[in-house]
Amino acid sequence: xxxxxxxxxxxxxxxxxxxxxxxxxxxxxxxxxxxxxxxxxxxxxxxxxxxxxxxxxxxxxxxxxxxxxxxxxxxxxxxxxxxxxxxxxxxxxxxxxxxxxxxxxxxxxxxxxxxxxxxxxxxxxxxxxxxxxxxxxxxxxxxxxxxxxxxxxxxxxxxxxxxxxxxxxxxxxxxxxxxxxxxxxxxxxxxxxxxxxxxxxxxxxxxxxxxxxxxxxxxxxxxxxxxxxxxxxxxxxxxxxxxxxxxxxxxxxxxxxxxxxxxxxxxxxxxxxxxxxxxxxxxxxxxxxxxxxxxxxxxxxxxxxxxxxxxxxxxxxxxxxxxxxxxxxxxxxxxxxxxxxxxxxxxxxxxxxxxxxxxxxxxxxxxxxxxxxxxxxxxxxxxxxxxxxxxxxxxxxxxxxxxxxxxxxxxxxxxxxxxxxxxxxxxxxxxxxxxxxxxxxxxxxxxxxxxxxxxxxxxxxxxxxxxxxxxxxxxxxxxxxxxxxxx
Numbered sequence: 001x002x003x004x005x006x007x008x009x010x011x012x013x014x015x016x017x018x019x020x021x022x023x024x025x026x027x028x029x030x031x032x033x034x035x036x037x038x039x040x041x042x043x044x045x046x047x048x049x050x051x052x053x054x055x056x057x058x059x060x061x062x063x064x065x066x067x068x069x070x071x072x073x074x075x076x077x078x079x080x081x082x083x084x085x086x087x088x089x090x091x092x093x094x095x096x097x098x099x100x101x102x103x104x105x106x107x108x109x110x111x112x113x114x115x116x117x118x119x120x121x122x123x124x125x126x127x128x129x130x131x132x133x134x135x136x137x138x139x140x141x142x143x144x145x146x147x148x149x150x151x152x153x154x155x156x157x158x159x160x161x162x163x164x165x166x167x168x169x170x171x172x173x174x175x176x177x178x179x180x181x182x183x184x185x186x187x188x189x190x191x192x193x194x195x196x197x198x199x200x201x202x203x204x205x206x207x208x209x210x211x212x213x214x215x216x217x218x219x220x221x222x223x224x225x226x227x228x229x230x231x232x233x234x235x236x237x238x239x240x241x242x243x244x245x246x247x248x249x250x251x252x253x254x255x256x257x258x259x260x261x262x263x264x265x266x267x268x269x270x271x272x273x274x275x276x277x278x279x280x281x282x283x284x285x286x287x288x289x290x291x292x293x294x295x296x297x298x299x300x301x302x303x304x305x306x307x308x309x310x311x312x313x314x315x316x317x318x319x320x321x322x323x324x325x326x327x328x329x330x331x332x333x334x335x336x337x338x339x340x341x342x343x344x345x346x347x348x349x350x351x352x353x354x355x356x357x358x359x360x361x362x363x364x365x366x367x368x369x370x371x372x373x374x375x376x377x378x379x380x381x382x383x384x385x386x387x388x389x390x391x392x393x394x395x396x397x398x399x400x401x402x403x404x405x406x407x408x409x410x411x412x413x414x415x416x417x418x419x420x421x422x423x424x425x426x427x428x429x430x431x432x433x434x435x436x437x438x439x440x441x442x443x444x445x446x447x448x449x450x451x452x453x454x455x456x457x458x459x460x461x462x463x464x465x466x467x468x469x470x471x472x473x474x475x476x477x478x479x480x481x482x483x484x485x486x487x
Contacts, residue, residue, distance in 0.1 A: 037095055042377045047097045049076045051105075052085040053369040060086055060370035061301060061361030063109035065348045068120045069131035072352045074359065075123035077107045078370070079298075081143060088125055088133065093353060102133040107143035107163065109197075109302050109347060113250060116155040117172040121147045126175060136160075136170060138177040145302075146199035149252065151206055151232045161199040161208060165189070183208065183228070186235045192216070192224030195297040198246035202260040203280055205229040209243035209264060213297050217242065218269045227264055227275065238275070238282065241268045242297070245317075247305035249326070261328045263305045265317050267295065271392025271409070272318050274336075278328045285333065285469070286409045288390030288486055290319030290341050301361050302347045308379065309351055314339075316346050320390060321382050334439020334468045338388035338413040344375070351379070388413055389487040394472050400480045408436065408469035414486035417461040423451045425478035432475070433459075435467035443471070 037046045051060040058079035066073050070093070076086035087103020090096075108123035118129045124140040127133050143163035150157040150169060160168040165183035170176065184194045189210065198209040207229045216222035225242030228235055243266030249255025262277035272287040294300050295318075305324060308314040313324035321339040348359040358375040394406035411417070423429045430450045434443040446467075451457045472482050 042375045042381075043373055044095060044097075044376070045373070047091065047095070048371050048373045049074070049086050049089065050369060050371040051076075051078060055084060056082070056370050057365050058082050058370065059301075059361055059364035059372075061345075061347055061372045062359035062374065063107070063302070063347050064111040064122050065350045065352075065357060065359050066111045066113070066120050066122055067350060067352045068113070068127055069129055071131065072350070072357065073120070073122055073127065074374075075108045075111075075125070076105070076372075077109055077143075077347075078105060079107065079364075081106050081141065088123060090131075091352075100133055102135050104135065104140045106140060110144045110147040110160065111348070112147040112149075112158065114149075114158055114172055115251065115253075119172060121158060121160075121170075126172070134175060136175045136177055139168065139170070142166065145197050146208075146246075148199045148206055149201040151201060151204070151230070154201075159199065159201070159206060161196055163194070163196050165194045165196045165210065167199075167208075181235075183210070183226075183235075187226045187228050187237055189224050189226065192222060193297070194224075197244045197300070197302060198264070200246040200248055200262060202248045202252065202255075202262040203277055205231050207238075207246045207262060207264060207277070209246050209266065211242040211244040211266070211297055211300055213242040213267070213295065218295075220269075225266065227266060239266065239273070241266050241273060243273075243275075244300045244303050245305055250307060258327050261326075263313075263315070263324070265303055265305065265315070267318070268396075269295075270394070270396040270398075273407075274317075274333075276328065276333050278331045281331065283331070283333065284407050286392060286394065286407045287317060287322075287336075288320070288338075288392040288410065288414075288484070290317075290388075290390040291343070294318045301345055304346070304348060306349055308349060308356065314349065314379070314382075316349070318390070319343065320388060321385070330440055332439060332441050336410055336412070336468075338390075338410075339382050340384070341386035341389050342382075343386075356381070387415075387487070390414075391483065391485045394482040394484070395480045396483070397479060397481050400474045400478055402475060402477045403473065405434075405473045406471045406482065408471050409484060410468075411435065411470040412466045412468050414466070415464060416487050417465065418485050419459050419461070420481070420483045420485075421449055421451050421457045421459075422455070422481045423474075423478040424454055424480075425476060426453050427476060428452055429474055429476045429478045429480070431480075431482065432473045434471050434473060436469040436471075437467035439468035446470075 063077035072091040088100040111122040146161040167181040210226040212224035223240035227239040227243040245265040264275040315322040360372040
């Protein structure tokens, strides 16, 4: 198949409505031109990552994507390094698809461009600008979840983080790997299974995320999740909640002009937690949860913040895609906009040759042979996935002090909104609902609600009422719950 034929294939699908998003009930169209690969909607079935049908007792996903050396690279992952038959994949401009001879079956979800050495790192592999692949043998049997720039020797070394919390530094020329830390010990994770995910370097620190979360965390009996930072001298724990992603500008030289803001995504039982590092100072916000299906260590594979187009970020968090601004002005975040709700697990996403490409983690051995595929489309098509909807609490049966104010909670981009209040004190408690409609930290009172002892009040906001952020202030100490539902 040649390139013009492929473009014709996409054009036909667009004209018939299937590539642009078919209406509910429409049958997906299969288009084939001679020996060209078949395309069903946004999917090329031949481009499927498949583990061996027998002996692969876990999922088989696509952990990371990266455009490099005139092709798109993808790396597969299985859980617990159990299984066989997958590895490093190349996708050509003619939609050719092959598993690279250097492939290693493992649990890999890391990728990073290292511009100084003109290489990309994906899984345990280093790929040069001509597409030549080397493998970091010392890391091939580790579950690799992130690669990040080195704090002290950024031109010569990079960091690799494993799911077990081992932090390595790797020489970009020799590929020699040296273990620096066991973060389970450094971050004092006791009595729980570690599950490290994201890592990123910016503003003079390496930030890492561990997303351990099970019923003990939900019940408040344990706090094994972590967001932590390393300044080259020691580690500081920022939160003991589960965090799954840490990201920012991939090219720090370019990002330096704008302060290289750093974003971190986590959660607790109340809602999604969104942390932003600007000018060396952390801010904390809350976002709605679009699905409960991601509220567990294992079921987050892998929520991302990516620069999906030049200076435009896309965030995937708990079943919601967001348009995320790349710039932060005045130390305040505004302009976060929900794009759509969705049910797809998207371990990574990139733009490649004019197409938005979504990786997947579709099936495991519970339904037969483990396998996953890719989705090819346009960024604006994400708006057709599903209308933004979600829920989240500012407080969830939490002890609240008199005069205490909640974190800001995202309000914009949802049509219908309702808030629920309960409190368990022996006196009336008045909750002041405040909104920031400019997004610059200027708060105005929307309305106050008084809740009787042990009582309950709810309020439906006018249709289409919105501000960037909403928060709540309590005038008396109490045990409070304040939950928002959006649709």
